[in-house]
Amino acid sequence: MDKFFEIGEIGLLQDIPSEMTFMTNENKLLKQGIGKLRFEKRILICSIVALVLYIIWCEFRKRDEHVDS
DSSP states (O other): EEEEEEETTHHHHHHOOHHHHHHHHEEEEOOOHHHHHHHHHHHHHHHHHHHHHHHHHHHHHHHHHHOOO
């Protein structure tokens, strides 16, 4: 329920406990989202590193085949 602070003040008094609960829930959701993004970023970095290593390995293998021939 909204109430006025005092007569003459502009602004509504909000229900602080419900606001805190809402903010706590929002904070938890944001932390979960950040954790998910960090996990996805790690997977992306590992995939890029693996792809670069594979490309380098293929290039060295091609060079070795040309040297042996």
